Structure formats: structure tokens, C-alpha cells
């Protein structure tokens with residue numbers, strides 16, 4: 001109790017307010033209004049307009065990705081990414097149990113099923129040893145080199161790790177397991193824009209990667225997302241799929257497959273261009289906030305989640321690890337009652353009704369963390 005009150009005092013001090021403190025709020029102190037107004041005055045607010053292309057180009061430059069496709073949200077980007085990786089009806093896609101539900105929903109949209117793997121203590125993202133053990137136990141490579149589930153002969157068609165709270169998973173280790181089992185790696189980098197794995201931007205290592213610009217992410221377009229890839233043919237396919245699969249023609253409506261209307265509107269892209277101009281500033285502020293939390297937690301004997309040793313994290317959401325579930329519950333109750341917004345980590349996806357029948361490996365670390373992790377207010381606006 002004493003610690004929780006001190007935590008609240010510390011957070012109020014940093015955010016300089018006696019009012020409600022949200023978990024994460026956006027910051028619009030750049031050219032947001034000017035660019036958005038520009039789209040309205042030009043009448044190009046929807047799927048055609050100069051900001052979309054500009055936003056995509058700037059995202060490619062920022063992340064070091066060869067190709068970028070902006071989409072209407074991160075979930076649509078994930079759905080597109082999995083289709084590009086070759087995920088089809090009745091396949092299995094391996095992901096982590098500790099993730100936001102969108103990761104699993106995108107798998108389901110492809111008609112595939114998730115299989116849940118444990119996470120690593122250091123990153124809170126997919127654990128390479130757990131992945132390897134799961135595949136040894138449940139998978140085989142057939143004569144064509146396809147990875148199959150032993151029991152049902154279903155194809156395991158992709159591996160989809162997620163960079164939890166912005167902390168990169170161990171991509172070298174995961175990639176080496178994926179290569180051994182001929183699995184394309186798809187990165188859910190929705191939370192990790194600006195985070196680097198050994199100097200490389202998250203989302204650019206896998207065959208395809210995904211970003212999100214939802215209102216609670218490190219930067220926002222209102223709603224939005226992006227698909228990143230280094231393969232030109234996947235970029236072309238992705239662009240086609242996300243624009244209703246329309247075949248270019250001066251006036252005829254020809255669509256050569258079932259496509260999606262997933263393109264990011266120009267209005268949202270304008271907001272994105274303005275936000276991207278400030279992203280480095282946001283990251284500096286968030287890393288500053290994280291080090292303040294780390295110092296406080298150290299002085300109080302509380303465990304604070306630090307970036308993995310191989311990474312530079314954007315520290316999108318700060319997290320402390322309580323010593324027990326009782327302590328976690330107490331922190332959540334007291335802080336929220338006093339207007340300081342904190343949240344537990346997600347319930348494990350395999351315990352959610354739609355995914356309760358899914359295949360899973362040993363999930364002991366995920367379960368241990370589920371009972372202890374609390375997210376703390378993390379807005380960059382703390383230092384405005």
C-alpha cells in the first residue's frame with residue numbers, strides 16, 4: 001500500500017497534474033492541423049491523394065524498409081501480411097499466447113488457426129526455445145519441404161511473433177528456428193515503431209512486417225497501419241490486394257480476385273506525415289520517462305521491464321512486474337481509483353472464447369507474467 005501511494009505520487013509529479021492521467025494519449029504539436037486542413041481544401045480526403053504516397057515513402061526511409069503499403073488499420077495490415085506470406089484456409093499460424101487479440105483475429109480472417117507458444121522473460125515476446133520445442137514435438141517436414149502438423153497434416157504456414165510493448169523479440173534466434181522448419185517469419189511490429197533489434201528496425205527482418213498507427217500507439221493517424229516488405233513482388237501483390245484487386249484501366253472496373261478496401265485514406269495519411277516528423281522526439285521523451293520509472297522502481301525494490309540487451313526499445317508502454325497477483329490487483333485498484341490509469345497485461349489469447357480450442361505449447365512464463373504485469377501511464381506528453 002505504501003509503495004502504491006508513492007508510485008501515484010511519483011506519476012503525478014512527472015505528469016504535473018492532479019487530474020486523470022491516461023495510459024497513453026496522443027500528442028499533436030506539429031503540423032497536424034495544417035496538413036489535415038490541406039486535404040480538406042484539396043477535396044482529396046479519401047483513397048486518392050498525395051499524402052498517402054508521401055507517408056509510405058517516409059515510412060520506408062524511417063524504417064529502412066524497401067517497400068511500404070499504408071492501410072486503414074494495423075489489423076488490416078496483419079491480415080494482408082499473412083495472405084502475402086501464403087497463409088491459406090485451414091493452415092496453422094504459430095504466434096504467442098501473450099498478445100493483443102488482433103494478432104489472432106488476423107490469423108482467423110485467413111481461415112487459419114493460431115497455435116500458441118510461450119514468451120521469453122526478457123522481451124515478453126515469442127521465446128525461440130519454446131518455438132523450437134513446440135515444432136520438435138508437433139511438426140514434421142514433408143517431401144516437398146512443407147512444415148506440417150504431425151497429427152492432422154495441416155500446413156503450418158507462418159510464424160508470427162509480436163514485439164510486446166515495443167521491446168523487440170530475439171529475431172536472430174527466431175529466424176534460425178524458422179529457417180530450419182521452412183517457416184516464413186511475419187513480424188507484428190504494431191507496438192514497436194522506432195524500436196531497433198541490433199540496429200535494425202523491427203518489422204523489416206521478416207518476410208513481411210506490420211505497423212499500427214491506432215490512437216494509443218507511439219504515433220497515430222487516427223486509425224492506420226502499414227505492411228513492410230523487402231520483396232518487390234510481395235509489395236505489388238499487397239498493393240493490389242488492399243485496393244480491391246482492381247486492374248489498372250482508363251475507365252473499366254476489372255477486378256481479378258477477391259480484394260480488400262484496406263487503403264489508408266489521405267486524411268489519415270496527412271496526420272501521419274505530421275506525426276512522423278515528431279517521432280524521434282516522442283522516442284526521446286518516452287525513453288526519458290522509462291528511465292525515470294526505472295530509477296523509481298529500483299529505489300522501491302519493484303521490478304521494472306527494461307529493454308532486452310540486444311535492443312533499443314521505443315518503450316511504447318512502460319511495465320512493472322509485481323511480486324504476486326495480489327500485489328498486482330492492489331496496484332490496479334488503488335491507482336485506477338485515484339485517477340491514475342494503469343492496466344494489466346492481456347489475458348492469454350488461448351483463454352479467450354474464440355481461441356479456447358487452439359493448439360498450444362507449454363505456457364508457464366506467459367501465465368506467470370499474466371498474473372504480475374501492470375502497464376503504467378506512458379504518454380510522451382509527460383515532458384511537454
Ligand SMILES: *Cc1c(COP(=O)(O)O)cnc(C)c1O
Nearest residue numbers: 073074075100102103190212214
Ligand atoms: C495495436 C495492435 C495491432 C493493430 O491494431 P489496430 O488497432 O488494428 O491498428 C495489432 N497487434 C498488436 C499487438 C497491437 O498492439
